[in-house]
Amino acid sequence: MKKSPKNKCWARNIRRVLIIMAMFLMTVQCARFFMTEEKKQENYTKMINLAFEYERDGDFKNAEKFYKRAARYDNFAYYEWAMMYYQNIDSEKGLKKLEEAYNKYKIVLAARTLGNIKYAKKDMKNAKKWFIKGAEGEDVESQYYLALILEEEKNINEAEKWYKKAAEQEDSAAIYKLIYINFFKGNRDQMIKWRKELFETKGIEKISWDMKENIDHMFGNEQEQQYFRLAVDGEKYQDESRYKDAENRYIEAANIYNGAYVDLGLFYYYGIGDKEKGKEILNEAYKKGIKGADFRLGVIAYAEKHKDEANKWYNISAEKGNPRAQFYIALDYDEKKEFKKAEKFYLLSAEQKDAEAMYNLMLMYLNDMKDKKNAKKWANSILEEAGLINLTLNIKNAAKDTLTEVDEKI
Numbered sequence: 001m002k003k004s005p006k007n008k009c010w011a012r013n014i015r016r017v018l019i020i021m022a023m024f025l026m027t028v029q030c031a032r033f034f035m036t037e038e039k040k041q042e043n044y045t046k047m048i049n050l051a052f053e054y055e056r057d058g059d060f061k062n063a064e065k066f067y068k069r070a071a072r073y074d075n076f077a078y079y080e081w082a083m084m085y086y087q088n089i090d091s092e093k094g095l096k097k098l099e100e101a102y103n104k105y106k107i108v109l110a111a112r113t114l115g116n117i118k119y120a121k122k123d124m125k126n127a128k129k130w131f132i133k134g135a136e137g138e139d140v141e142s143q144y145y146l147a148l149i150l151e152e153e154k155n156i157n158e159a160e161k162w163y164k165k166a167a168e169q170e171d172s173a174a175i176y177k178l179i180y181i182n183f184f185k186g187n188r189d190q191m192i193k194w195r196k197e198l199f200e201t202k203g204i205e206k207i208s209w210d211m212k213e214n215i216d217h218m219f220g221n222e223q224e225q226q227y228f229r230l231a232v233d234g235e236k237y238q239d240e241s242r243y244k245d246a247e248n249r250y251i252e253a254a255n256i257y258n259g260a261y262v263d264l265g266l267f268y269y270y271g272i273g274d275k276e277k278g279k280e281i282l283n284e285a286y287k288k289g290i291k292g293a294d295f296r297l298g299v300i301a302y303a304e305k306h307k308d309e310a311n312k313w314y315n316i317s318a319e320k321g322n323p324r325a326q327f328y329i330a331l332d333y334d335e336k337k338e339f340k341k342a343e344k345f346y347l348l349s350a351e352q353k354d355a356e357a358m359y360n361l362m363l364m365y366l367n368d369m370k371d372k373k374n375a376k377k378w379a380n381s382i383l384e385e386a387g388l389i390n391l392t393l394n395i396k397n398a399a400k401d402t403l404t405e406v407d408e409k410i
Contacts, residue, residue: 044073048080055084075105082110102130108137115142124149135162140169147177156181172198172207176215183218183225191218199387203396207389209324227257234263238271246271261285262292269300295322302328318345323352323389327360334360339368350378355391358382362402376406 047070054063070077078101086094101110115130128149134142147162166174175198182190217228234249253260269278285293298313317325330345349357358378366375382399
């Protein structure tokens with residue numbers, strides 16, 4: 001059957017429309033292809049911020065629309081989109097979207113997040129699977145947690161390999177673990193190597209006072225080392241809810257090393273919830289002059305909302321040189337705007353390399369005491385000194401901002 005002229009005209013028009021649409025889409029795609037990275041980032045930032053805003057307001061439909069638009073400029077939007085689903089809409093769909101974000105777009109953070117979710121649910125098989133993917137993508141947290149799982153599986157050599165990978169990215173927890181593993185291996189040379197790496201490299205973040213104290217015990221005399229081994233056993237049994245075994249280990253440790261009475265008190269207070277017995281043991285430890293008991297009593301008093309009692313213990317501990325107690329006393333004076341008294345205790349803590357004390361001191365000089373010279377001094381100390389305790393990326397960035405601000409004003 002022949003087509004009428006009218007039908008032929010209609011068909012030609014349709015073809016023209018389709019050709020025009022195809023050309024338009026090709027033009028859009030070419031424009032995106034030739035768009036500068038700066039322009040792409042600008043568009044991505046605009047779209048992603050709108051998505052965040054809608055998500056915060058609970059308007060997930062519009063948030064999804066803008067996540068989708070943001071993904072045209074940067075695939076990382078697929079991760080943010082997946083997290084919106086996981087946290088706010090449908091956790092199962094969110095998990096599938098996270099898997100898609102990794103499998104299709106190779107977003108390594110999606111693999112790490114899936115590993116963290118499975119790890120929190122004690123699904124170690126799947127946690128390990130996702131941490132392997134993240135670790136192979138050079139994600140430092142994935143490397144650390146993969147090593148932790150391997151260590152729990154008693155695969156120490158493979159764990160050490162991944163701890164080293166994380167340590168190469170200056171991860172303090174991984175470096176600490178390398179000291180710990182080599183302590184139990186009896187390899188002192190490697191312990192010395194990694195201790196040097198931890199405390200002599202500038203800018204390493206998240207070294208804690210507990211890490212430092214444990215390392216001191218690992219390098220201590222035979223008595224301290226034996227105490228540390230028993231304390232590790234006690235902590236392990238406590239984590240496994242084997243409370244009687246944990247108690248016996250802490251008691252055995254206390255018979256070797258007096259400092260273990262603090263561990264025993266904390267075990268009763270936090271581990272099994274016998275708060276009165278815990279405080280009683282800590283008070284006895286304080287009376288015997290055992291280091292750290294006073295500070296722990298201060299922490300407990302503060303948590304129980306007995307601020308005056310907490311300050312009493314912090315003052316006692318601060319006078320004995322405890323840097324965290326000094327920091328808390330300084331913080332209290334700072335909040336009361338008694339800046340000269342705050343300065344005294346911040347300085348005592350900062351001189352022991354507490355980065356939080358340095359940070360607060362820097363800001364107090366800059367904003368409250370209008371002392372640009374000392375603000376600059378402590379900003380430089382934050383950025384230049386090695387082995388700082390409690391250093392974070394935010395503190396480093398604040399120090400850089402302070403230097404910029406001070407230099408502009410001078």
